[in-house]
Amino acid sequence: MAKTEILLTKQDIPRQWYNIQADLRSPLALPLHPVTNQPAALSDLEAIFPVNIIEQEVSQERWIGIPDSVLDVLAMWRPTPLVRARRLEEALGTPAQIWYKYEGGSPSGSHKNNTAVAQAYFNKIAGTKRLVTETGAGQWGTALSFACYQFGIECQVYMVRVSYDQKPYRRTMMRIWNAEVSPSPSNQTNTGRAMLQKAPDCPGSLGLAISEAIEDTVTHANTKYSLGSVLNHVLLHQTVIGLEAKEQFNRAGIKPDILIGCAGGGSNFAGFVFPFCAGKISGESDCRIVAVEPTACPSLTRGDYRYDFGDTGGMTPLMKMYTLGHDFIPAGIHAGGLRYHGMAPLVSALMNEKVIEARAVNQIPIFEAAVMFARTEGLVAAPETAHAIRVAIDEALEARKDGQPRVIAFIFSGHGLLDLSAYEAYLSGQLQDYEYTPQGGCVKS
């Protein structure tokens, strides 16, 4: 048989999330108020998040129970398989084993559903009637739309105008799950109206969409805001991925030597690797843990570890993180989900403590890797996921050079069936590589 899978049953879905804050060598640096520069009060957050979510954000408890109603929805696609990429191994002629944890089978086709479901549930029991968010290409908006429908909450998504026009498929998926999708800038907020008056053809930006979503939240009753990455509670909800993977490896009696994930805001990476990090922090494990980012937006490999705003507009609390500066505009690579100027504070802290390492890879090599993966393993990966595939293949080629077996595992964060235009550009030789400059990416000469 070409492929070996390690499957779990519904009964094996984790019952608790793993909170890495309990195991950090030193506590996470506190967020600062954007105006006073003093530690932010939790009450500042209550305008946009429900209290139960804020409690998770700051909790120091190692294990946090997953409510039955959340498990019940997660069980629609979890547990996810851990698969050995034997055909890829054969094509590479490597002595290494390559495993991937497959998150592409969820309703939105990515890991994003894991936190969307939890956030919709906690908002529901806190009395929220309507959740508001922003989305770029639409991956996160899709996941939240699905989750809100499951718990009977209205969902309002501000979608960056240029994606709204150019990527109608994701917009349609949100509508299937009954969400209200507005192009941003929209006529629904002061921020949007002001921008439209100034520039009627404004293509929008993620920063602007965030501003609209937050204005909508604070000006409507029973309405809260939801974020798809970066924050501690989002990463917490994603740890079901790594907890399952750890159990799967345990059952197979296999110890991974290197874990790999792409990192934009950091949530799929964190979800996969955090459950393996405790052993690394305590010194019991020497597993290498690698975050992969695009050369065009290299926050971990080229950024500074300092306080910065989470958004482009400078309205969020200041968070200590690896950042390229909140006004950094990355080049227009196809992996839109990795075009974030900063990095989750928890991932940043582990990077600073050298628990994890980071690598930046360029656009053409990631599609080369993704095409090889599709040909051998039959799965078309999202451009974001392709970053992890690239490094997994590079490590397997290293193993061949060394003549040393090793166990490589990566997270397949999402499928690329709605990103096929990027593959077309690659196959037609129309893609470009980029170099980083502090002013933004420039085309590699």
Next chain:
Amino acid sequence: MAKTEILLTKQDIPRQWYNIQADLRSPLALPLHPVTNQPAALSDLEAIFPVNIIEQEVSQERWIGIPDSVLDVLAMWRPTPLVRARRLEEALGTPAQIWYKYEGGSPSGSHKNNTAVAQAYFNKIAGTKRLVTETGAGQWGTALSFACYQFGIECQVYMVRVSYDQKPYRRTMMRIWNAEVSPSPSNQTNTGRAMLQKAPDCPGSLGLAISEAIEDTVTHANTKYSLGSVLNHVLLHQTVIGLEAKEQFNRAGIKPDILIGCAGGGSNFAGFVFPFCAGKISGESDCRIVAVEPTACPSLTRGDYRYDFGDTGGMTPLMKMYTLGHDFIPAGIHAGGLRYHGMAPLVSALMNEKVIEARAVNQIPIFEAAVMFARTEGLVAAPETAHAIRVAIDEALEARKDGQPRVIAFIFSGHGLLDLSAYEAYLSGQLQDYEYTPQGGCVKS
């Protein structure tokens, strides 16, 4: 837990295909030569199919072994899950159980891969270096491209021009798997060139693409032709679906009362139901078996059972089947895979013997059903699959009316992630229902 799945392991993949020809009450009517109207000689087929495939086409053996090399590729996504749609049941308030066999997880996202892999393998061992086919929207071309890549065979796909231009995503998938994709009419054949000279902007048709594919086949060395539905060997290869489903129901101790599948050429329907038909033919089982077709193209419910050509152009052998006439042009419904004027001879024979029954459903109700399914079960179905979902829901509503439990099972033949524009049209109220007329579909008044 919201969902119950019955999973099999890699060891449970069927080792043999089930050939229903061994169990028919009377032998299948022989195909006739298109010119002489006499029973066609097998040697007539050797110009386009390899001998090992022709042997399968006419075999009367009940069980035909699946070669290890085919199993090895099928194991990349098989066995597929049999899933209980509990959330849909709850939404309907039905006492019925609703189960679906999920074929959407394959490389092309549908059941088509099951036969593509077998055909590529048998061509490979017969010495074929290059396989040629036609494709409409691209589902079949994608599956064959993947399969050819696995066995190192070149693949040439003639894609109907209008789909080539309007559905670039499927074209890109074929290119990922290294196929040569040409818009039809093309400059590569006499047929194509003649058409282009007459009408340079010709949008093409499936009939024309078949003609180009067959001309290409007979004018190139070491080249054979491949078909994605209708023929006996294609249906044979699909029986892995029903054999797995039967085993899954057996393990759960559940006896389905009604089996449902959409039917265009008939291959997903046949693959799912044939293994359950033997008991029906012998009288041991009283399970209802329902083929669902579009009102706009109702071959089983409105067609005649007679000899007709398999293609629009009248070049294939004459086959005895339910047909609307080979020159029937169905209305442009979104379920392109169900726009076929005839029906597989094996499915037709079972219909004629009343082993199976048929139902026609309209376009708007099928999308209504598919949206309900996506909302409750998290999966976006292909428009073809939506036909089966519609009837499954109707049966569940009947059960509610009667207050009688029953077990309903349908085949989820493929996902709809590359068909989202059809959902957008439905959600925007832009879809139309159709009525059948012998001259073609007309909009329902």
